Amino acid sequence: MAVQFNHTIVSSTDKEASARFLAGILGTGEPSSYGPFAVVQLANGTSLDFADGRGRLHTQHYAFLVSEEEFDQIHARIVEQGLTYWADPFHQHEGEINTNDGGRGLYWDDPDGHNLEILTVPYGGWPSS
Structure with a gap:
C-alpha cells in the first residue's frame, strides 16, 4: 500500500463545539465520537479528530479542497453566520x-x-494530463 494521510488531531478548548462548528460550515454531517475524540469525517477517508487541549493551544492551518458548488455553499454558511473571512492566509x-x-x-x-x-x-x- 502507498502511504496515505489518514487523520490529524486538532487541539481545541471544547472538542464537541469545535467539531460541530467545522462540520456545520463544511456541511459534512454531525461529528462522531471515537474514544476521547470528536471526529469530523471527510469524503476522501481522512478525518480531523478534535481533542480537548491541555494548556495553551497552538493554532494550525487546515485546508480543504472543495468543488465549485461546495465552495458556494460553504461561503454562504460563513456569510450567514457573520464570520469574517479573507482572501489570504495572513488576513x-x-x-x-x-x-x-x-x-x-x-x-x-x-x-x-x-x-x-x-x-x-x-x-x-x-496536474496536466
Missing part, C-alpha cells in the same frame, strides 16, 4: 475571495483561532 484582504491557480479560495478562523481554508484548485493548479 490582509478581509471579505475577499482569491482566484489563485484559476480557482477560488478563502480563509476563516475557527473558535480556537485555527486558520481554515477552502480552495477549488490545488496550489500550483491541476
Whole structure:
C-alpha cells in the first residue's frame, strides 16, 4: 500500500463545539465520537479528530479542497453566520475571495483561532494530463 494521510488531531478548548462548528460550515454531517475524540469525517477517508487541549493551544492551518458548488455553499454558511473571512492566509484582504491557480479560495478562523481554508484548485493548479 502507498502511504496515505489518514487523520490529524486538532487541539481545541471544547472538542464537541469545535467539531460541530467545522462540520456545520463544511456541511459534512454531525461529528462522531471515537474514544476521547470528536471526529469530523471527510469524503476522501481522512478525518480531523478534535481533542480537548491541555494548556495553551497552538493554532494550525487546515485546508480543504472543495468543488465549485461546495465552495458556494460553504461561503454562504460563513456569510450567514457573520464570520469574517479573507482572501489570504495572513488576513490582509478581509471579505475577499482569491482566484489563485484559476480557482477560488478563502480563509476563516475557527473558535480556537485555527486558520481554515477552502480552495477549488490545488496550489500550483491541476496536474496536466
